Amino acid sequence: MWAVAFKQSDSFSRLWPSVVGVVTAVASVVLLAVALRHLPVGTAYAVWTGLGAVGVAVVGMLRFGESASPSRLLFLALILTGVIGLRFVEDA
Structure with a gap:
């Protein structure tokens, strides 16, 4: 935001x-x-920046008319996949 x-x-x-x-x-x-009290610094920062980047990109597409091309959506989905993947790796 x-x-x-x-x-x-x-x-x-x-x-x-x-x-x-x-x-x-x-x-x-x-x-x-x-x-950071509960997560390793690399994981916490990756999640913080990843979710922030995806959130701003989505707002940009919806509010400011930025491109919502299939390739852009694919790469945003890959960021989310990485964030979700980190959740599973941290539990292992």
Whole structure:
């Protein structure tokens, strides 16, 4: 959410999108820190960045009219597959 809010903030020239961006960025990092209590750093960071990237890409397609080409959707699905796969590997 923070990346989309920063896009909407127009380089911090609009107050509320800027506030939302900063607050959600801080919340995101705090939640990553909480996850690091229970997960290895590589796994936690991969999941954090992977889910964030997929989320922003989906919002970009739905809200900003970015490309939803089959190849883009395939590679986003591969990111999700990797995130899900990490879940199973960590339990092993």
